[in-house]
Amino acid sequence: MLELKSLNVHYGVIHVLKDVSLTVGRGQIVTLIGANGAGKTTALRTISGIKAPSSGSIILDGQDITKIPAPKRVVLGLSQVPEGRRIFASMSVYENLELGAYLRKDTKAVKSDIQDVFARFPILGKRQKQPAGTLSGGEQQMLAIGRALMLKPKILLLDEPSMGLAPILVNEIFDIIKNINEQGTTVLLVEQNASKALAIADIGYVLETGTIVLSGTGAELAASDDVKKAYLGG
Amino acid sequence: MRMFLQQVVNGLSVGSIYALIALGYTMVYGIIKLINFAHGDVYMLGAYIGYFATVYLPLSFFPALLLSMVSCALLGAIIERVAYRPLRQSPKIAVLITAIGVSLLLEYTMMYFVGAGVRSYKALLPTDTYNVGGVIFGFQQIAIIITAIALMAVLQFIVLKTKMGKAMRAVSIDADAAQLMGISVDRTISFAFMLGSALAGAAGVLVGIYYSSINPLMGTMPGLKAFIAAVFGGIGSIPGAMVGGLAIGILETFVAGYGSSMYRDAAVFFFLIVILLAMPGGLMGMKRTEKV
Numbered sequence: 001m002l003e004l005k006s007l008n009v010h011y012g013v014i015h016v017l018k019d020v021s022l023t024v025g026r027g028q029i030v031t032l033i034g035a036n037g038a039g040k041t042t043a044l045r046t047i048s049g050i051k052a053p054s055s056g057s058i059i060l061d062g063q064d065i066t067k068i069p070a071p072k073r074v075v076l077g078l079s080q081v082p083e084g085r086r087i088f089a090s091m092s093v094y095e096n097l098e099l100g101a102y103l104r105k106d107t108k109a110v111k112s113d114i115q116d117v118f119a120r121f122p123i124l125g126k127r128q129k130q131p132a133g134t135l136s137g138g139e140q141q142m143l144a145i146g147r148a149l150m151l152k153p154k155i156l157l158l159d160e161p162s163m164g165l166a167p168i169l170v171n172e173i174f175d176i177i178k179n180i181n182e183q184g185t186t187v188l189l190v191e192q193n194a195s196k197a198l199a200i201a202d203i204g205y206v207l208e209t210g211t212i213v214l215s216g217t218g219a220e221l222a223a224s225d226d227v228k229k230a231y232l233g234g
Numbered sequence: 235m236r237m238f239l240q241q242v243v244n245g246l247s248v249g250s251i252y253a254l255i256a257l258g259y260t261m262v263y264g265i266i267k268l269i270n271f272a273h274g275d276v277y278m279l280g281a282y283i284g285y286f287a288t289v290y291l292p293l294s295f296f297p298a299l300l301l302s303m304v305s306c307a308l309l310g311a312i313i314e315r316v317a318y319r320p321l322r323q324s325p326k327i328a329v330l331i332t333a334i335g336v337s338l339l340l341e342y343t344m345m346y347f348v349g350a351g352v353r354s355y356k357a358l359l360p361t362d363t364y365n366v367g368g369v370i371f372g373f374q375q376i377a378i379i380i381t382a383i384a385l386m387a388v389l390q391f392i393v394l395k396t397k398m399g400k401a402m403r404a405v406s407i408d409a410d411a412a413q414l415m416g417i418s419v420d421r422t423i424s425f426a427f428m429l430g431s432a433l434a435g436a437a438g439v440l441v442g443i444y445y446s447s448i449n450p451l452m453g454t455m456p457g458l459k460a461f462i463a464a465v466f467g468g469i470g471s472i473p474g475a476m477v478g479g480l481a482i483g484i485l486e487t488f489v490a491g492y493g494s495s496m497y498r499d500a501a502v503f504f505f506l507i508v509i510l511l512a513m514p515g516g517l518m519g520m521k522r523t524e525k526v
Contacts, residue, residue: 048414074416086411088404099404102397103416151416 001026001186002047002078002155007056009039009046016042018210020056024155024188024203029181031189031197031218033231034207040190041083043207044159047188048080049073061154075103077154081161085144089133093124096132096143100150110150117146120176138169145176155186162193174200194231198222206231236368241491242484247375247444249483250382254437255460256467256475257389258310258430264406264470265426268329272313272336274457276431279340280306280438281448285353295358295443299381302439303432310431311424319420337453344450352449355442378440385436386476389429393472398425406470455499459486462506468519477517 002024009017016039024030034040045051047058049070057066065073088096097117101110118125121142127135132143141161148156158177162170170193178200181187191197198204201218206227214226221227255277262270280302287298317336321329362373393399404412405422413419441456442448463482467474482502489501509516 050410050413070413071416071418074414080414082411082414086408086414088407088411090407091400091403095400098397099400099412099415099417102401147415 001061002188003059004043004047005057005059007043007046007053007058009042009051009053011042016210017046017053020207020210020212022205022212022215024186026186027181027184028202029177029187029189029200029218030203030205031191031201032205032207033191033194033197033221033227035231036192037209038207039210040192040207041159044080044083044157044188044190047157048078071103074151077151078157079148079151079153079155080157081141081144081148081159083159083163085140087132087135087140087143087147090131092129093132093135093143094128096147097124097150100147103151113150113152117149121146138165138172141165141169141173142176145173145180149180149185153185155188156180158187158189160190160192162191162196170196194227195222198227237491239369241487243369243371243375244491245484245487246480247378247483248487249480250379251437251441251444251479252456252460252463252483253476253479254382254385254433254440255456256463256479257386257472258434259461259464260467260469260472260475261402261426261430263464264472265402265423266318267326268318268333269461270318270427270430271330271333271457272317272340273430273434274453274460275337275340275344276306276310276313276453277434277438277441277456278448278450278453279309279344280435281442281452282344282348282353282438283435284439284442285355285448288356288358295377298358299436299439302435304435306435306438307428307432310427310434313431314424314427319423341450341453348450350450352447355446355448357446358443374443378444381436381440385433389433390472392429398422402426459499459502462502462509465506466509466516468516471516471518474516474518 004020004022007017007020008015020043032040032043042051046053049068053066057064059065060076060078065076088099094114097114098110101113104110118128123139124143124146127139132140135143145161161173161177165173174196177187177189189197189201198218198221204216204218204221205212206214206221214221214224255273258273259270262268283302283305284298287293287301293301313336317332318329321332359377360373364371393402401412401417401422402425404415404417405419409419459482460479463478464475466481467476467478485505486498486502490498
């Protein structure tokens, strides 16, 4: 469904991604793990079109989208939950969800989809009139995911959804991701929390200073000595 | 007390005009962090469009007001497209200098075509006055205040309730995140310029009616004062600009009424210094810490 073919990305003279290739199959959860600074966020920024690659290509559903600008990629079904959530803090929870559906013309269906998000995350329904900035970290993450789902994406890109959350909430967020995937949305998950990410992923890739050094099924990687040593604490 | 109330009435009419102009400053700043120094000149052009529309076409008050607003909206969009958009990735100082350049260009192009002299609006609205317990209300003053309030209500509706308005707020909060929703940042910026310029155009016509004289450099001082109003209210905040405009108008008429009109402008600028020292974020400004 989504394929990166020998992608190279530079920030000035710094070569951030080196010949990165990966494949996300329809209906899968694929995770990209790696340490801070390995280039995970850059990979997502390149996929969503905010950062242009210096070479290589990005294929979505057989179509080369490398040259398509970011807002148009959203139309094609790529929806991103950015790192740090990036919700619109001074706007209400409800308005944040409406903005998620900005590109949709079917106003009635949008309203019912917002209710679906509230059914999935009841706490957001309770706080729908509150400014989004007053939500707790976990609630904000739910809102960011809900907002991305409003576009009914083919593929959901998640950037560090567990960042800064209490452990109990981390489990909840991963359950939510698994649940969204089971309902038919393909997921590309970028995470530092390797053990949790690999536990729900079909396929995993390990990124180290811009290069993919290992790949395999989630279970294989979780069992691999290299991964254990580097990312799972021994 | 009668004197006090009279000054409040006068201050509100001038202040509502400042508020209309201040809204344009604050919306553009909120979205691209630019102090658009050409904004006062859009207001000047609005006054001239109203003048020509009422003298030559000749239109009455409301059609002339609408024509001026629509023309200024287009002008605002053109200025943004031609002068500011090519500089989107440039340092802020380059855009700021360009804004000053656009301001001078508009002033002196206008002077070339219409001359530097003053022109007089004809009386578009009845000049009746009403005496309520010794306080004198002019029909024109009331019409100006009501028009300004109506326009601000429409603006609030657009910004709070419509899709474009919500997109505008989203871009001003976080442009990158807004892009991830598929919001076109360029179109949104263009929209903000159009809204602000339309309000400036309306202010131009209202001031033409109030003072009845207009000239090509008339935008400079009200432009600066409206900017101060926006800073006082908290730049980037729409309700702040409304409150700021009214406050500056009232301050100005009080200084002129109780002190001397010579100190009117000085008082406003002194007030700006006090605000910047005492509450740099303004009345309703966002207090944000910048990462360095």
